[in-house]
Every structure is written in structure tokens, then in C-alpha cells.
Amino acid sequence: MIRSRIAPLVLCAVALLTTGCPPADGGKTDDGDYSIIVGGDGVFSPDYVKLAEGAAEGSYIITPYINDTSSPGIKAFSEAFIAEYKQEPDAWAALTYDAVGTIAVAIEKAGKPDRKGIRDALAAMNSKETGYPGVTGVTFFDKNGDCAKPALIAEVKGGKLTKSATQIDTSSAGEAKAGGDKAAKKAEGEPIVIGVAGPFTGGGQKYGEMIKAGAKLKLAELNAAGGVLGRPLKIVWGDDESTNSKAVNVANDFAARPELCAVVGHFNSTCSLAAKAIYKAAEIPALTPGSTNVKVCEGSDWYFRNLYRDDFQGFICSDFITKSLKKKTCVVFFDDDDYGTGLKTFFEQRAKETGLEVLESISYDKKSVTEFTSLVTKAKSKAPEVIFIAGNYKEAALIAKACKKAGLTK
Amino acid sequence: MLFLEYTLNGLNTGILYGLIAIGYTMVYGIIQLINFAHGEICMLGAMVTATFLGWAFGVDAIAIPAAGFVVFMTLAALMDGGFGILLDKIAYKPLRGSSRLSALITAIGMSLLLQNLAVMIWGAGANTIKVPEGYTSTAILQIGGRLGIRITFFHISIWLFTIASMSGLYFLVQKTRFGMAMRATAQNPTAASLMGVRLDKVVATTFFVGSFLGAIGGVAVAINKGSFDYQIGLYIGLVAFAAAVLGGIGSIPGAMLGGIIIGVVEAWAAGYLSEIPHPLVEGGISTGYKEAVGFTVLILIILLRPQGLLGSRGGDRA
Amino acid sequence: MTLPRKETRFLLIALVALLLLPFATMLLGDRAWLLSLSVGSYCLLYMINAQALNVQVGMTGLLNLGPIAFVGLGAYTGALMLTAGDNALIGFYAGFVPELSGHLRWVLFFLDPNFLAYLTVIPVAIVLSMLLSLLLGLPTLKLSGDYFAIVTLGFAQIFYLVVKNEAWLTKGSAGVTDVPALFSFCTGPNRIEFFSHTAHYFFGVAVLAVCLYVVVRLRDSYLGRGLLAVRDNELAAQSNGVNVAKYRMLSFMVFSALAALGGVAMLARAKFVSPNDLNFMESILFLCCVVLGGMGSVRGVLLGGIALGALGEVMRIGLPVVSETIGYEIPAQVRYVLFGMILILVMRYRPNGILPVAAEEHAGGLEKLGAHRDAEPTFFKLGTKG
Incomplete structure (x- = not known):
């Protein structure tokens, strides 16, 4: 009984998914430059790179420690x-x-x-x-x-967290x-x-x-x-x-x-x-x-x-964007827990002092967030040069992924 | 244009809430139980799918064949459906006839148990579901430039699946003898069983269908979100439950409608909340309220229409 | 109606036992003493909040899935008032209360500025919490049971996000830190001073005693009989002239008042509150205490609170010891797996709770109203569709 009723559903699913996927697209038009992702130390984890599945490439992360085996x-x-x-x-x-x-x-x-x-x-x-x-x-x-x-500044290069050539x-x-x-x-x-x-x-x-x-x-x-x-x-x-x-x-x-x-x-x-x-x-x-x-x-x-403390870290993140990357606009994604809000507050404070324009601060609740598409759409509408993430690596990977899907990052 | 994009985003998330909400609403319709473990069933569906795909194509596989993806997901969903039946047999069936709250607490216990078993089996880290190449990234339809609206194969497929499953469910519930038995049980279980309806079978089927759709919903939510962990079921479950109530608990189309409404409203909130100036402090209202907006809409709608949008008024509960 | 003697005796014994606990464990050495205070005061929070919830869920049959919002409101009101303007409230009392020293501080504890400030905060927290329940209850209490439940669930989630996001008022995610202690002499780094470790514990016991008194008196009054009637058979109660909406509101308000009191007790224990304290699982745990203990049974819920509060802690402290003895490290998740299993098993074998309401405990109420008393609401029976 059950089987006979469920079968059509299954067949539907099979039929619709096996039609195959079209090949990767080529026709991207340029709307200015791609954005760069900069993350706070919560993002620093090998899992960030792994979970973002390629979308993390080229992002910078501020961290107290880098697994730099040259030392x-x-x-x-x-x-x-x-x-x-x-x-x-x-x-x-x-x-x-x-x-x-x-x-x-x-x-x-x-x-x-x-x-x-x-x-x-x-x-x-x-x-x-x-x-x-x-x-x-x-x-x-x-x-x-x-x-x-x-x-320290880490950079995601070739799917690995490496020590960036630019240190602040x-x-x-x-x-x-x-x-x-x-x-x-x-x-x-x-x-x-x-x-x-x-x-x-x-x-x-x-x-x-x-x-x-x-x-x-x-x-x-x-x-x-x-x-x-x-x-x-x-x-x-x-x-x-x-x-x-x-x-x-x-x-x-x-x-x-x-x-x-x-x-x-x-x-x-x-x-x-x-x-x-x-x-x-x-x-x-x-x-x-x-x-x-x-x-x-x-x-x-x-x-x-x-x-270090949040205030120091926020200052460094902001200075890195203005001084090393030489960018002028950014959108902040922050986890609304104590860590994310703390970091974001000091980041914004420093940004104000140094003329970095924060176009939008987007908060999310890591427990209940179900997807980032809409929040990234919001970021996209502001076309920022830099996306700063004050949150944990799990959500950062999702944001990076969603940004890539939205065409915001490379 | 931007509004259209938010709405589309909301619809895409909303139907996933709806798929999961169907599990809540069906179980509630038949045995009046808020199945708190349903979110965990969805999580298990995603976990098992990820595991199967990992076994079949290797953990580090970058691209996997579309057919393989469908087969293994379906297999996982079927298993999950079986697991739903098992859940009912082990946890809820012994409690038929006792207080509804005991069953609710059992469901909560099951939810805790399943979450932590999942941690012990799969670990606490985030997990991803590998998809066929281009499935979520290739635009089938692109409106505007690089930063414009993109509709991918993933979106089309979840829409088609939702339409197909809703029609299937409509057919099952409204047009078959078995569906009649289900509706009869929902109205009056005692009378239905006196008329020869085998309650256990009806309940088992309900759990199977709910869990099957929940598993697919869980996989889709995991893909839509980007990654998932053992906690994904908890909040998705709450939202889906809210969606089921919003649409009128017990009503299958209502669950889908509720899911879509919550999804769309949340997406709008993400887009426009920060444009509204905060009455007391400088700046806009925080986008952190995105998750509260769904519940606010729920409360407002319940106040205006206590039985939910498509629900029918209860009989003896005046 | 006089109190059923057996129950009164039980509750009195329980309270006396709780009062004596720190003295008894003191004899067992420092570790046992400090641990019993820690676990004891933790359990007290569950006992208080579960007892509050018992009024609404157990006695009136209204499922509330968001009690933590009201507990949180109590804690936040207390924390914000106490810390406002650099502890201005305490400064105000310190202005005209004589400064005491030595043992006199213990004896005249009620003259302590910190304690007076706490006492001031309590009524404000209660009134705010009751107002909130009134606001939420007026439009929603006419909803049938499960719809009301989802409203409370949604409300708790909204409350949590408001507390998190409105930093100008609530200090945001980092929470309200450095809340003054219950007594001004509790702050010093004094491990030996008995009272500085036990103050919040005894405060918790006092709050519990108030809760128990209110709950028992309410239940045995004519109002309480109305609540039980509403729970057992709403239609019958209504046709017998019981104003269902009024009684639901009453139970909601009593619950919110007691929950706010529980919130202040929580604050006195932790001297810190943050949105992190308001998570959904806490609500669920309070509910578990009520159902596991036995809905509507004052004794049962008391036991439920102790059991669930202590269960987690005992496992946290016990499992590593077990791991060490067997030489294999048990993963920490096992605690929650066991916790879930225990919930399921208790419900399986004692579906009405550890200590269900004895028939004689509230017999009379319904008969007086002339209502036919249904059996416990059943899985299939309730909410059948028309």
C-alpha cells in the first residue's frame, strides 16, 4: 500500500533530477570589481576553507596564530x-x-x-x-x-591557510x-x-x-x-x-x-x-x-x-582594509553574539576614524539562521569593495559560498 | 528588481519550510502530537544522504553524477521514512491513550537523543552535501548583470519536486481509499477504527510520508544553506512547526502556504528591516530580527484567524 | 478547605531539608559543601520555575513553550535596575542604612543596602512580568491550547532577539555584567565566610517557599478549583458558569509573577545575565520538570525540578569519574543521550509523572462545580476535528 503510493513521488524526483545539469556558464558580465572577504579570528579554521568549497579562495583572515610550518x-x-x-x-x-x-x-x-x-x-x-x-x-x-x-594576517591560497605576504x-x-x-x-x-x-x-x-x-x-x-x-x-x-x-x-x-x-x-x-x-x-x-x-x-x-581583545582586533581588521588593501567601502556581516557584536563595534569605530565607509552592517543569529541568500542579496545591493565577517568559521564559510553564488566574489 | 530577488529568495526557502512542515501537520492531524523530533528526522535525512554520497563517490569528490545523487538521496529518504515509522513504534505508540503532554515530552527526549547520537556518529563539525557539478551554481536564467538575479537548476528542481509531491499528496489524501481512512482517522479515530480503519497503519503511513518529505526537505535545506550540522533540525523544526500552525495545523496545503509566507516575510525582513530607522537609536532596525519576523507574522495571523489560514475550526474545543 | 496533611508535611520537610543541606554537607568537607551549594542552588532555579509553570501547564492545562521569556524578564529587570547609574539604587540605600560590621551583618541582614535593593527590584520585576503576560494573554488566551503554545514559543524567540538586538537598553549580547551580590559583604574574596557562599542559596530556598505557599494556597482556594475545572473539562466548566478566559488569565499572571521571582533568584546566583540564558532549551527543561514530576502535583513538580536539575550536574561530575575508573573516555554527548533516554523511559512507564496528583488531593473542587471529571486528556481524544 505504502509503496504503491510513494512510488510516483520517487519517480517524479528521479525524472526531474536526472535530466542532467547544463554545463558551467561562461557569460558573466562585469559590474565593477569583485569583492574581497576579510574575516576576524573566529573565521580562522581549516574548516572554513573546507566548508566554503573553493569560495574562500583569496580571503584574508586576522588571527593570533597561523599554522606556518616555516617556523x-x-x-x-x-x-x-x-x-x-x-x-x-x-x-x-x-x-x-x-x-x-x-x-x-x-x-x-x-x-x-x-x-x-x-x-x-x-x-x-x-x-x-x-x-x-x-x-x-x-x-x-x-x-x-x-x-x-x-x-597576523592569513590568506587563503590554493585551498590552504597561509601566512599572507602583507602583514600589518x-x-x-x-x-x-x-x-x-x-x-x-x-x-x-x-x-x-x-x-x-x-x-x-x-x-x-x-x-x-x-x-x-x-x-x-x-x-x-x-x-x-x-x-x-x-x-x-x-x-x-x-x-x-x-x-x-x-x-x-x-x-x-x-x-x-x-x-x-x-x-x-x-x-x-x-x-x-x-x-x-x-x-x-x-x-x-x-x-x-x-x-x-x-x-x-x-x-x-x-x-x-x-x-588580544576585541578592540585591538577590530582596529587591526579596519586598518588592514584601509592601509594594506587600500579599499574604501565595506559591508559587515556579524554574528549577533558577544563576540561578533564586540568585534563589529570596534571595527566600525575605527572605520569611522579612518574614513572606511561601512555601507551596511548585517547581523545574523547563528543558532537560527537558515540560509544566507537574502542577507547576501542585501550586501550585493550595496556593491562593497570588501566584505568583513565578524563571526565563526561555520557561518563565514556559508557567507563566502553565498557571495560566490551571488557573483559578488570570484 | 531587488524586491523581486528577495521575494524569489523567500519563495525558495519557504517551500523548503513547507516540505518539512508537512511532516508536522500530518502527524498532528492524525494523532494531535507536536512531533518535536521531526526536525531531527530531517537532520538525519541530510546526514545519511551525505554519508551515502561520501561512501559512493569518495569524501573528497568534487563532482558527482546527477543520477547517483538522486538515487542515494531517495534511498536515504526512504530509510528516513522507515526511521519515522520506527520512531513512532518505539516512542509514541506506547503512549497512545495517555496524556498528550507525556507524548510531547517523549518527543523532546527523542529530539535530544537523536541530536546527540548524531554527534557521536558524525561528529559536531559542519558537513556538506556534495552535489552534481553546476547544480547550485550554474544559472539557467540570469536577469541583470553579474550581480543580478540567478535561477539555478537547484531552484527549478525543488520547485518541481514540491509541485509533484503536493499533487501526489493531494491524490493520496483526497482520491484514494487509504486517504479516506486517513481523513476519517483525523476526524474521529474511535469512529474510524470502529468502521474498520486500521489506525496503526494510518499512523505509520503518516509518519513515513512526513519523514520522507522531511528528509528531502532536510537535504534541500542543507544544500540551500551551504553546510549543516547536527543542530540544523532544531531551528528548522521550530520554523516549520510555526509554518504548519500558520497555515492551519492539520492542513497539508496550509503547511506549504505557511512555509512560503514565513520564508518570504523573512527574506523581506533581511532586505528591508535595516531601511526602517530605529525609533530610539541611530541607524536602522537590526537584520538580526529576521528570525523574529516569521514568528510575529504567525502571532498576528493566529490572532486574526485562530484556526490558521487554511485550517478548520475545532469541534469540541469551543 | 484545609491543606491535605500529607502534602503539607511533605513540603515542610522538603523545605527544612533544603535549609539544612548546607549545614549537613559542611560536615563532609569543603568539596562536598561547595558542590552541594552549587548543584543545590541550580536545582532550586528549576524547582522555582517549574512550580511557576505548574500553575499554568499543570493546573490550568495551558501549554506554555516559552516560560524562559518571563524568567528572563525578571532577571533582566533586576540586573538593569541594580546596575543602573553605577549601582545608584544600592548607593541610595547605603545613604541612610547604618553600616554594620562583624556578625551583626548576618543577624541584621535585612538592613544590608544590597539586599534592600534586591527587595526593591522584586516587586518591579513581578509587576512588569505580569503586565507582559496581560498584554500577551489578552488577545491570545482565547486560542485553543496548542495555538496558545505556539504563540508563547514564538514570543520567547522574539523576546530573545529583542534582548539581543536592543543593546541601548539591555546591553546586548555580552549581557549585563558585574551585577552586585545579594549582600554587600558577599563580594570580598573570602572563601571561609559561610554566608558569602550560602546567601544566594538561602535566598533561593526562601523564594521557593514563597512559590510553594502561593501555589498551594491558590490551588486550594475557590480560584484554584476553577483552574482545575478549566483544565479537566473546559466545556463543562464553562457551562457551569466558570469564566474560562478569566481563569486562564489568572493562571498566566500567577505564572509570570512567580517566574519573574525565579528570574531574580537566577540573577542572585549568577550575578550576570546575558541573552545566552534565554535559550529555548531552558523552556523545554522547565516543561520537562512539570510533566516528569506530575502535572498539577505540587510535590511531584518539586521532585521533578530536583531530578532534572541534579541529573545533568550529577552526570557532568560523575561521568569523568566513571571514565577514569574504567579507563575509557566516555564522550560528553553520552550525558544528553542518557538524559533523553530517561525522559522517554519515565514517560513510557510513568506517563503521569513520578508523583502524579493523588485523587484526594483536589477532589471536591469539581464535584462542587458539578462537573463530570474526564480522565486525563488522551492522545486521541483532544482537539478532534469537526
Whole structure:
């Protein structure tokens, strides 16, 4: 019964789809130049290139880390990472890798796994000389706990994320260094425990996986090289599911572990903001490898980050467009979460100062957006020279794809 | 011109909402259940299609033959239809006769379960469905220059499929004995079963058809969006459910109409919201409201016509 | 009508147990104490909001798929008022309340400027939330059940997007940060001070007690009997002179008031609120608490709140321990897979919830109205098409 009724439907579908597709078109007429895509660091991921299926070619991305294997430090990290996880590390894996390393050094400096001591050791890393040289450059903190790290420009070339020939930030990144000396000592005794918090389930899960991978790799390296203070390091995972209430729960859980001496996390800025007060009250030093919101480290001596803030990034993105690309008009696509709006606000602020005309700011909600065609049509009607994306790589890939389909980019 | 383009964009998305909404409306029409797991069924359809295509043509295949695409998508949709029946048998059937809310919570449980199983099987990353070369990019019809309106083979095929499936459904429901049984069940299940209608069979068919169309809808949504992940079903499901209610829940043409209205209104919102000046702050109204506009229209229409556009008034619920 | 004794005893015992919990776990050491406070205060949010929803969904039979909008409104009203003008409200109270020190601060906690500010915020949040429910309810409550449900669902989605996009009012996506603590002496980095860790917990218990009192009193009043009548058989209730629209409105408003209270409790716990807190899943979880606990049953919903609130947390803390013991890392998704399965299984084997309404609990109400009481609405029965 069922089959006989469904069959015509199926036949219809088959008939209509098997008629074959016409060959690729040739007749494109030129309406001025093609636009160029520029993305914020949320876009930096090998998956951006993969998902955009060719539409990402030629886009520029501002990022704290590039998997540039010409540098020996990064090469070692990148090879170890690929050997372990069969994929290239992204910026978050690298930053977490460094964050765990930074905490390990701070523990060594403090001389014992003591929360207050580690905080002081982190706060003492206040210059390039005293900072932690990792694969993402030297991590060192200002009074606030913020980190001044240079922003690099990556370019998608030949389906790969490469370091662009045009770099805007001239202050040197500090030579990336290979992780600890590999003297095979044995770590003994009671493990030293640190917490790593991130979105291991829920919407930001892909980031969580990278964070976990980066942290695990560093953990394995540290423990193979004799651990910290001669004792093995141990990580407790805290899944904040990208939601505030769960971030509070995770922070409370961490605070309730007397043996836990430091936290690497959280990833999302809102989660960091939600957990901040608890770490402060419990006096646990926390180092976030992902939260760029301006307020994250404000007003707490216990919160640190090892990447730049939204305001710095927004300025760099805008300056890159005006100074390096020498373009005058742009359309901004931004994710209306804390990251996207933060970045967009500072980008627009800088654009106003430097005479870059923002023709339109188009926001989207990454949870509920079903397609980008109409939003890209909107962008298309403004014919911008540059399309700036302040969002995550997943949506950025969709925007790039839709732009290509609309004839906006090459 | 631009208006035409927005409208076309909206229509293209809207019919996909409509295809998915049909699954909601049919199930609701027969057993009065808001099948919250329907979005996940659509997601599974897309996932399975992507997997089949990956197996058959290699994960990195750039172009795949059109026939292969159709065959594997149909196969996946059929499987998904079977899965819909299974869902009903495992989760909902034991609850016939108990409170409707228990069934609703079961549906929510199923939705959570399926989403997270999907993560465990396919991972949390985004996935793409490989399509035949030129399927979504080659313009069959191009109005205006490079930046003009493009109608691609993808658009034509989803339109044809929608027309075909709507006619098929009309035929099934209105012209066959089985359709009569379905309509009878929707009106009064007890009386229908007394008249010899086998309820289980009617319910199973409903789930099969809804899930089959949902799977195709899921694949089309994934292609239209560009990529998809395990969460795609959640929001698409909500919108499609809203579309079903807007059109009058229980009415199949209503579901399609509702989908189209929401799709078009959302597209207009994307295009014109930012042109309206914000009453309190500088600048236009945020395009972030695109997703709210569909629901606003839904609420307004329900207020004016409580039974939805094409729905019939309930009997005993005065 | 007097309270059924068994239920009163149960609720009192539950409240006393919740009050004693931090003292009991204190004996088990720091970790147990802090964890029990964290998980406990988290569960309290579910208990409060589920109890609020119980009035509307459980007692009146109106499906609401967007309760989080009202909880969020409470939290946002509180956060914005408390932080407005550099904590002006607290400054205002600090101006004429004597400054206390030492243990006296605990004893005279109600004189604390922060606490007074919170107390000021609560009625405003409640009134705003009730106004909102009135605005939304007036045109929509005449809709039949499922249409009303989709309106609330849509409304919650719209509310979420408004909060996200109207940054001039709500501070946008990054949320309202640095909300002052419940007590001025809770802010310091003092791990040892008992009260700074427990204040929001006890506040939660107090809010729950208020909720329970309101819900039980409402249910046992003639108004409550009207609500139950509307739920059990709308037509019969109407033909017996019950004003269905009025009772629906009443339940919606009581719900919104209690939900706003829950929102303030949520704020007191997190001292932070952002649109991220308003997601659809929270609404669904509140609903799950109600249905899983037993619709309309005050005790059941209380248990449902504890169960669902604790389930996620216990699994979050427990699964890594299990992983470690068996030496295989269980993927984090397993938590949600199990969560889904538990929902399905409970509904399969206890379709009326863990602790369904006992027949005697509200018997009388309907008989007095002379209405014939239907069995629970069934899968097939409701909303048959004419």
C-alpha cells in the first residue's frame, strides 16, 4: 500500500533530477570589481576553507596564530598535532596548548601548586622577557591581565591557510619555541591538577574539541618531559556547553576541588564573564585561551587571557582594509553574539576614524539562521569593495559560498 | 528588481519550510502530537544522504553524477521514512491513550537523543552535501548583470519536486481509499477504527510520508544553506512547526502556504528591516530580527484567524 | 478547605531539608559543601520555575513553550535596575542604612543596602512580568491550547532577539555584567565566610517557599478549583458558569509573577545575565520538570525540578569519574543521550509523572462545580476535528 503510493513521488524526483545539469556558464558580465572577504579570528579554521568549497579562495583572515610550518617551533607542534589528531591545529588548539604551558611554567615559578602563588607568577609575566614563549608568540600580561599579542594576517591560497605576504602589525611575534626540553624524566608523586573548561558539548562543540586536543597534547608533552615540579600534571575537564548557567556550575565545581590550582578557560566570552566572579571569590587563577570581550579581565586580579581583545582586533581588521588593501567601502556581516557584536563595534569605530565607509552592517543569529541568500542579496545591493565577517568559521564559510553564488566574489 | 530577488529568495526557502512542515501537520492531524523530533528526522535525512554520497563517490569528490545523487538521496529518504515509522513504534505508540503532554515530552527526549547520537556518529563539525557539478551554481536564467538575479537548476528542481509531491499528496489524501481512512482517522479515530480503519497503519503511513518529505526537505535545506550540522533540525523544526500552525495545523496545503509566507516575510525582513530607522537609536532596525519576523507574522495571523489560514475550526474545543 | 496533611508535611520537610543541606554537607568537607551549594542552588532555579509553570501547564492545562521569556524578564529587570547609574539604587540605600560590621551583618541582614535593593527590584520585576503576560494573554488566551503554545514559543524567540538586538537598553549580547551580590559583604574574596557562599542559596530556598505557599494556597482556594475545572473539562466548566478566559488569565499572571521571582533568584546566583540564558532549551527543561514530576502535583513538580536539575550536574561530575575508573573516555554527548533516554523511559512507564496528583488531593473542587471529571486528556481524544 505504502509503496504503491510513494512510488510516483520517487519517480517524479528521479525524472526531474536526472535530466542532467547544463554545463558551467561562461557569460558573466562585469559590474565593477569583485569583492574581497576579510574575516576576524573566529573565521580562522581549516574548516572554513573546507566548508566554503573553493569560495574562500583569496580571503584574508586576522588571527593570533597561523599554522606556518616555516617556523621550527610551530612545525614541531603542528606535526605532533597532526600525528595525534589527523587534522591541522587551529588557533584555539594552539592558544590552549600555550595556555596549559603558561600555567605549567607559572606553577614551576611558584614552586608549589598554590593558587595564590600561581596568580602572582602569572602576574609577574609582565614583559616580553619574562613572558612565556609559545607557538602563538610570547604570552605576557599587563596590569589588567590582558595580553598584548600581535595579530597576523592569513590568506587563503590554493585551498590552504597561509601566512599572507602583507602583514600589518610590525611588532615581532617573538620567535615561536618548541615545547619543553624532551629529557625523559619520570614524573612522580601526587598529580598537580588544573581545570580546563570549554564547550565540549552544545553549539560550540567543535571549538571544544580543538581546545581539548590542544590541552591534551601539551599535557602529554609535559608529563613525558618530567611533569611539573617533578610531579605529573592532571587535567579535569569542565563542560560549560557555551551557556552561562553551566559555566557557573563548572566554576563552582572547580572551586570545590581543593587540589585544583588553576583553570584554563572559559572559551566563550559570556561564559568567562559568568564564571569570573566565582574564580575571584574562590581565588583561583584562570587563563582564557578564547574570550576576547573587553570586559573579561576587567576588575578581577584572577582572570588572564593569552590573546588580544576585541578592540585591538577590530582596529587591526579596519586598518588592514584601509592601509594594506587600500579599499574604501565595506559591508559587515556579524554574528549577533558577544563576540561578533564586540568585534563589529570596534571595527566600525575605527572605520569611522579612518574614513572606511561601512555601507551596511548585517547581523545574523547563528543558532537560527537558515540560509544566507537574502542577507547576501542585501550586501550585493550595496556593491562593497570588501566584505568583513565578524563571526565563526561555520557561518563565514556559508557567507563566502553565498557571495560566490551571488557573483559578488570570484 | 531587488524586491523581486528577495521575494524569489523567500519563495525558495519557504517551500523548503513547507516540505518539512508537512511532516508536522500530518502527524498532528492524525494523532494531535507536536512531533518535536521531526526536525531531527530531517537532520538525519541530510546526514545519511551525505554519508551515502561520501561512501559512493569518495569524501573528497568534487563532482558527482546527477543520477547517483538522486538515487542515494531517495534511498536515504526512504530509510528516513522507515526511521519515522520506527520512531513512532518505539516512542509514541506506547503512549497512545495517555496524556498528550507525556507524548510531547517523549518527543523532546527523542529530539535530544537523536541530536546527540548524531554527534557521536558524525561528529559536531559542519558537513556538506556534495552535489552534481553546476547544480547550485550554474544559472539557467540570469536577469541583470553579474550581480543580478540567478535561477539555478537547484531552484527549478525543488520547485518541481514540491509541485509533484503536493499533487501526489493531494491524490493520496483526497482520491484514494487509504486517504479516506486517513481523513476519517483525523476526524474521529474511535469512529474510524470502529468502521474498520486500521489506525496503526494510518499512523505509520503518516509518519513515513512526513519523514520522507522531511528528509528531502532536510537535504534541500542543507544544500540551500551551504553546510549543516547536527543542530540544523532544531531551528528548522521550530520554523516549520510555526509554518504548519500558520497555515492551519492539520492542513497539508496550509503547511506549504505557511512555509512560503514565513520564508518570504523573512527574506523581506533581511532586505528591508535595516531601511526602517530605529525609533530610539541611530541607524536602522537590526537584520538580526529576521528570525523574529516569521514568528510575529504567525502571532498576528493566529490572532486574526485562530484556526490558521487554511485550517478548520475545532469541534469540541469551543 | 484545609491543606491535605500529607502534602503539607511533605513540603515542610522538603523545605527544612533544603535549609539544612548546607549545614549537613559542611560536615563532609569543603568539596562536598561547595558542590552541594552549587548543584543545590541550580536545582532550586528549576524547582522555582517549574512550580511557576505548574500553575499554568499543570493546573490550568495551558501549554506554555516559552516560560524562559518571563524568567528572563525578571532577571533582566533586576540586573538593569541594580546596575543602573553605577549601582545608584544600592548607593541610595547605603545613604541612610547604618553600616554594620562583624556578625551583626548576618543577624541584621535585612538592613544590608544590597539586599534592600534586591527587595526593591522584586516587586518591579513581578509587576512588569505580569503586565507582559496581560498584554500577551489578552488577545491570545482565547486560542485553543496548542495555538496558545505556539504563540508563547514564538514570543520567547522574539523576546530573545529583542534582548539581543536592543543593546541601548539591555546591553546586548555580552549581557549585563558585574551585577552586585545579594549582600554587600558577599563580594570580598573570602572563601571561609559561610554566608558569602550560602546567601544566594538561602535566598533561593526562601523564594521557593514563597512559590510553594502561593501555589498551594491558590490551588486550594475557590480560584484554584476553577483552574482545575478549566483544565479537566473546559466545556463543562464553562457551562457551569466558570469564566474560562478569566481563569486562564489568572493562571498566566500567577505564572509570570512567580517566574519573574525565579528570574531574580537566577540573577542572585549568577550575578550576570546575558541573552545566552534565554535559550529555548531552558523552556523545554522547565516543561520537562512539570510533566516528569506530575502535572498539577505540587510535590511531584518539586521532585521533578530536583531530578532534572541534579541529573545533568550529577552526570557532568560523575561521568569523568566513571571514565577514569574504567579507563575509557566516555564522550560528553553520552550525558544528553542518557538524559533523553530517561525522559522517554519515565514517560513510557510513568506517563503521569513520578508523583502524579493523588485523587484526594483536589477532589471536591469539581464535584462542587458539578462537573463530570474526564480522565486525563488522551492522545486521541483532544482537539478532534469537526
